[in-house]
Amino acid sequence: xxxxxADYKTPVFADWCPGCGDFGILAxxxxxxxxxxxxxSRVAIFSGIGCHAKTPHFINAYGVHTLHGRSLxxxxxxxxxxxxxxxxxVGGDGDGLGIGAGHFVNTGRRNVDMTYLIYDNGVYGxxxxxxxxxxxxxxxxKSLPKPNINEGVNPIAxxxxxxYTFIARSYAYDVRHLKETIKKAVRHRGMAxxxxxxxCPTYNNINTKEWxxxxxxxxxxxxxxxxxxxxxxxxxxxxxxxxxxxxxxxxVAALTMAQEWGDRIPMGVFYQNEFVPTYQERxxxxxxxxxxxxxxxxxxxxxxxxxxxxxxxxxxMLKVTG
Amino acid sequence: MAGGPxxxxxxxxxxxxxxxxxxxxxxIYGKREYHSNIKGLxxxxxxxxxxxxxxxxxxxxxxxCTFDAESVVRHVWEVSPGGGVICDAGELGTRILDIPTWPAxxxxxxxxxxxxxxxxxxxxxxxxxxxxSSNVRTYAVPYHDLLAEIAREIGEPKLSRLxxxxxVLSLGASFGLVSYDKRYIERAIRATFGEKPDIISxxxxxxxxxxxxxxxRFGDFGFKLEPVPTDEERILLQGTQAVALGKLVGGCRxxxxxxxxxxxxxxxxxxxxxxxxxxxxxxKGATGSMIVxxxxxxxxxxxxxxxxxxxxTRAATSTSGPGFSLMVEGLGWAGNNEVPVVINYYQRGAxxxxxxxxxxxxDLRFAxxxxxGEFPRIILCSGDIEECFYDAARAFNYAxxxxxxxIHLIDKALANSTKxxxxxDPSSVMLExxxxxSEEEVRGGEYRRFKITESGISPRxxxxxxxxxxxNTGDEHDELGHISEEPMMxxxxxxxxxxxxxxxxxxxxxxxxxxxxxxxxASTVVxxxxxxxxxxxxxxxxxxxxxxxxxxxxxRMPHPLPRDHIAEVLGKAKTKIAxxxxxxxxxxxxxxxxxxxxxxxxxxxWSGRPMSADEVHDALKLAMLxxxxxxxxxxxxx
Numbered sequence: 001x002x003x004x005x006a007d008y009k010t011p012v013f014a015d016w017c018p019g020c021g022d023f024g025i026l027a028x029x030x031x032x033x034x035x036x037x038x039x040x041s042r043v044a045i046f047s048g049i050g051c052h053a054k055t056p057h058f059i060n061a062y063g064v065h066t067l068h069g070r071s072l073x074x075x076x077x078x079x080x081x082x083x084x085x086x087x088x089x090v091g092g093d094g095d096g097l098g099i100g101a102g103h104f105v106n107t108g109r110r111n112v113d114m115t116y117l118i119y120d121n122g123v124y125g126x127x128x129x130x131x132x133x134x135x136x137x138x139x140x141x142k143s144l145p146k147p148n149i150n151e152g153v154n155p156i157a158x159x160x161x162x163x164y165t166f167i168a169r170s171y172a173y174d175v176r177h178l179k180e181t182i183k184k185a186v187r188h189r190g191m192a193x194x195x196x197x198x199x200c201p202t203y204n205n206i207n208t209k210e211w212x213x214x215x216x217x218x219x220x221x222x223x224x225x226x227x228x229x230x231x232x233x234x235x236x237x238x239x240x241x242x243x244x245x246x247x248x249x250x251x252v253a254a255l256t257m258a259q260e261w262g263d264r265i266p267m268g269v270f271y272q273n274e275f276v277p278t279y280q281e282r283x284x285x286x287x288x289x290x291x292x293x294x295x296x297x298x299x300x301x302x303x304x305x306x307x308x309x310x311x312x313x314x315x316x317m318l319k320v321t322g
Numbered sequence: 323m324a325g326g327p328x329x330x331x332x333x334x335x336x337x338x339x340x341x342x343x344x345x346x347x348x349x350i351y352g353k354r355e356y357h358s359n360i361k362g363l364x365x366x367x368x369x370x371x372x373x374x375x376x377x378x379x380x381x382x383x384x385x386x387c388t389f390d391a392e393s394v395v396r397h398v399w400e401v402s403p404g405g406g407v408i409c410d411a412g413e414l415g416t417r418i419l420d421i422p423t424w425p426a427x428x429x430x431x432x433x434x435x436x437x438x439x440x441x442x443x444x445x446x447x448x449x450x451x452x453x454x455s456s457n458v459r460t461y462a463v464p465y466h467d468l469l470a471e472i473a474r475e476i477g478e479p480k481l482s483r484l485x486x487x488x489x490v491l492s493l494g495a496s497f498g499l500v501s502y503d504k505r506y507i508e509r510a511i512r513a514t515f516g517e518k519p520d521i522i523s524x525x526x527x528x529x530x531x532x533x534x535x536x537x538x539r540f541g542d543f544g545f546k547l548e549p550v551p552t553d554e555e556r557i558l559l560q561g562t563q564a565v566a567l568g569k570l571v572g573g574c575r576x577x578x579x580x581x582x583x584x585x586x587x588x589x590x591x592x593x594x595x596x597x598x599x600x601x602x603x604x605x606k607g608a609t610g611s612m613i614v615x616x617x618x619x620x621x622x623x624x625x626x627x628x629x630x631x632x633x634x635t636r637a638a639t640s641t642s643g644p645g646f647s648l649m650v651e652g653l654g655w656a657g658n659n660e661v662p663v664v665i666n667y668y669q670r671g672a673x674x675x676x677x678x679x680x681x682x683x684x685d686l687r688f689a690x691x692x693x694x695g696e697f698p699r700i701i702l703c704s705g706d707i708e709e710c711f712y713d714a715a716r717a718f719n720y721a722x723x724x725x726x727x728x729i730h731l732i733d734k735a736l737a738n739s740t741k742x743x744x745x746x747d748p749s750s751v752m753l754e755x756x757x758x759x760s761e762e763e764v765r766g767g768e769y770r771r772f773k774i775t776e777s778g779i780s781p782r783x784x785x786x787x788x789x790x791x792x793x794n795t796g797d798e799h800d801e802l803g804h805i806s807e808e809p810m811m812x813x814x815x816x817x818x819x820x821x822x823x824x825x826x827x828x829x830x831x832x833x834x835x836x837x838x839x840x841x842x843x844a845s846t847v848v849x850x851x852x853x854x855x856x857x858x859x860x861x862x863x864x865x866x867x868x869x870x871x872x873x874x875x876x877x878r879m880p881h882p883l884p885r886d887h888i889a890e891v892l893g894k895a896k897t898k899i900a901x902x903x904x905x906x907x908x909x910x911x912x913x914x915x916x917x918x919x920x921x922x923x924x925x926x927x928w929s930g931r932p933m934s935a936d937e938v939h940d941a942l943k944l945a946m947l948x949x950x951x952x953x954x955x956x957x958x959x960x
Contacts, residue, residue: 010804012804039788040791041786041787041788041789041790041791042786042788044785044786046629049796054805056793057793057795057804057805060791061791062785062786062791062792062793063791063792063793063794063803064629064632064785064793064794065793065794065795065796065797065805066625066655066794066796067625067651067652067655067796070621070622070625070651070652072622073617073621073622073623073625073626073629074625074626074628074629074632075629076615076622076626076629077576077578077615077625077626077627077628077629077630077631077632077637078629078630078632078633078785079629080576080613080615080626080630081575081576081613081629081630081633081635081637082633082634082635082784082785082786084786085633085785085786102618102619102622103618103621103622105618106617106618106622283613286596287596287597287611287613289597289608289609289611290611290613293605293608293609293611295575295576295611295612295613295630295633295635295637296575296630296633296634296635296784296786298575298608298610298611299600299603299604299605299608300573300575300636300753301573301752301753301755302602302603302604303604304752305752305753305754305755306601306602306749306752306753307571307572307573307601307715307748307751307752307753308573308600308601308602308603308604308610309570309571309573309598309600309601309610309748310598310599310600310601310610311567311570311571311598311746311748312748313598313599314567314570314595314598315557315567315745315746315748318557318558318559318563319555319556319557319745320341320344320345320556320557320558320742321344321345321347321552321554321555321556321742322552322553322554322555322556322745
């Protein structure tokens with residue numbers, strides 16, 4: 001029986017602020033799961049701490065709401081133990097690029113086959129609007145006593161530098177684009193990251209829905225706003241590496257596009273490279289039986305509780321008498 | 323004792339020595355001491371050889387094998403009368419103060435001892451002269467001349483390529499002095515250098531050269547090391563290997579770690595053995611494997627292990643004090659979410675970031691209290707290398723039965739000690755997985771991961787089990803696992819979690835939680851935990867020979883503490899003596915808190931060195947004779 005969108009919802013009340021971008025992300029994620037027809041019990045959604053972190057509670061699938069900045073290590077542990085799981089990690093910009101930055105970097109190096117969605121709104125919402133690592137230098141959002149003294153990190157460029165093999169940007173209020181981007185990320189063989197631009201109606205009064213929509217820049221002829229976000233694919237940009245020789249040029253192109261911000265903000269796939277072996281493949285090279293018999297599926301004891309590990313050989317190696 | 327600069331083969335030399343002794347049916351116990359340094363600073367390995375099993379270090383050195391001048395100066399006064407010092411003939415003229423590696427506190431202490439003894443040796447040779455009167459003999463071996471001979475024989479133009487073999491020259495000379503059967507030594511060399519025939523043949527040459535040199539030049543040492551034929555199956559290993567083997571047998575299939583001394587040895591050994599055969603596997607022809615994951619830090623390490631444990635995998639992480647400090651938040655999360663994760667915690671001395679390579683037992687209180695908030699946890703402490711094996715396996719049973727983190731406390735002395743042990747018995751290990759529901763068992767109806775039950779234990783499913791879903795959160799939660807800040811839910815849910823500890827306390831028998839040795843009716847009872855066990859047992863043996871009656875209560879599970887049992891044992895004793903490798907007698911404090919029973923004497927040590935049987939003996943004896951202060955501080959060991 002086909003799974004319906006409603007099957008991916010829980011009755012838990014979503015307590016985000018009215019107008020929060022998280023609602024769009026949640027809807028897009030639930031739609032993507034439903035369109036991919038992923039069974040609930042195969043899906044595990046991991047989150048960190050912050051507004052984004054409540055997401056798993058609203059999705060009818062295994063949901064692991066972890067610690068601030070630590071969602072990636074939890075998810076990696078679960079995925080490596082049971083590679084049949086479809087693991088989707090959600091994180092905030094402060095969560096993933098501030099306190100969890102070390103995990104973000106090292107996750108790129110591993111290319112575990114899973115998906116990471118970053119909810120990027122430039123502020124720490126739950127603690128009342130402090131500057132997040134993606135807020136640009138000199139900006140002063142509503143609750144900052146002084147303008148931001150740090151430069152903002154560029155998550156697309158950072159992901160590229162650290163080895164993510166699928167890097168995309170989307171927008172919380174463009175649910176259709178986001179849903180399609182999430183589906184691509186989930187289908188990608190390797191570590192995918194989607195940076196989701198998301199207004200925070202309560203604390204970020206600069207990068208608002210109106211700002212992203214360009215309502216401050218109406219076309220003098222048509223009178224219509226000129227949105228800041230545009231779609232990369234509509235410009236003919238193709239971030240996909242089609243042969244290993246293209247890796248360098250595609251990275252350079254992606255890095256170049258990643259610099260765009262302000263008046264024009266690209267959305268879509270910046271870079272995708274499936275020629276990099278996944279962590280699971282790397283393990284399989286060392287442990288050929290890994291995918292068929294991963295840690296979570298190994299019989300460790302017989303029904304009476306006798307261990308299956310045959311330790312005799314290892315003990316023989318240590319033997320000095322007898 | 324073998325001593326030399328780090329990187330000069332102290333370890334491999336001492337291991338060859340130990341292995342050769344074991345091949346001859348002798349028992350060994352080896353203590354390894356080293357600096358936090360890669361090359362150049364002093365390290366030593368003290369190997370005890372005995373006809374009987376030995377499980378502790380002693381102060382006495384019978385034969386000091388030195389590779390350099392510093393080792394002579396540092397250890398010469400530890401050599402017992404009738405003993406000998408093997409040293410480099412080329413270093414006899416070295417001026418003591420010209421040795422570049424002295425730390426200031428050492429020189430101060432050295433100067434003080436010289437003043438006390440009223441001697442003023444300038445050179446290494448002078449120093450060795452001063453101990454002649456106490457019948458400590460010097461056996462100067464011209465290492466470089468012997469190496470030059472070898473170079474000529476094998477046509478090696480670069481002598482520097484051979485200096486690595488000074489360790490084998492030194493141990494060859496020592497074996498020559500005691501006329502030990504060469505075949506065992508040769509076998510040990512072959513076993514140590516494995517598949518490198520060139521290196522084996524060179525080292526065999528060095529062995530023979532030094533052995534023969536000692537036999538020809540030095541004459542009778544007055545002691546012959548005789549092999550003891552035995553049929554007993556024995557293994558030679560260090561604590562980190564015992565833990566690793568216990569984990570493999572115990573069904574651990576995913577291990578995470580961040581490099582740290584001395585815990586990392588365990589993970590490296592596991593990685594070497596990541597694929598293994600299965601015995602009575604329900605799936606025919608399957609091989610077993612373990613993923614060993616080097617994480618980016620200890621925060622990632624514990625959280626990866628928890629993520630894996632959620633999937634029903636037996637997962638663990640292995641670390642030392644500074645790493646555990648970083649794991650604390652993750653530990654709390656695992657406790658709150660009832661995750662059966664195991665942490666093998668190798669204690670070492672000092673706080674941030676520690677005496678990285680030195681011993682300590684300072685972290686019992688930390689393991690007990692780490693994390694904000696409250697949650698149940700179980701703490702196991704191993705007292706010797708055998709217990710390291712069995713405890714590492716059973717830690718997973720407790721973790722899964724009570725669905726909570728288990729901290730297995732080990733320490734540097736156990737981690738790095740080498741011991742000949744009777745062959746382990748993996749067949750005595752049984753796996754108990756607690757209430758883990760299968761796909762069939764969970765089918766139908768709504769699954770409640772954190773169902774409130776009388777025992778506090780809620781039947782668990784592995785993440786990924788078809789037909790179920792659950793939620794986790796570090797916040798307080800309802801039975802499904804969704805966040806709940808409702809006061810009644812918080813009250814009931816924490817109460818449920820904490821009840822698991824009472825259930826564990828009720829279910830786990832005392833004999834799994836304490837050991838008692840010695841005289842059951844003795845008026846003196848020693849209370850300890852962890853690695854002092856070996857030294858205490860040996861000290862007791864001597865005390866009993868001296869007609870003192872004494873008992874020893876070894877606590878293996880300080881949490882939940884078997885309070886009634888301990889109160890009963892200690893209630894009968896007139897004199898209670900705590901022996902611990904820390905400043906504040908941490909276990910004694912916990913016992914007092916839980917039972918109201920206070921210790922009469924404290925024997926403590928925090929010098930960064932493990933306790934020797936001698937100093938424990940002396941301190942216990944003083945206490946038993948009523949001549950000791952309430953608190954004795956031990957300082958032996960260099």
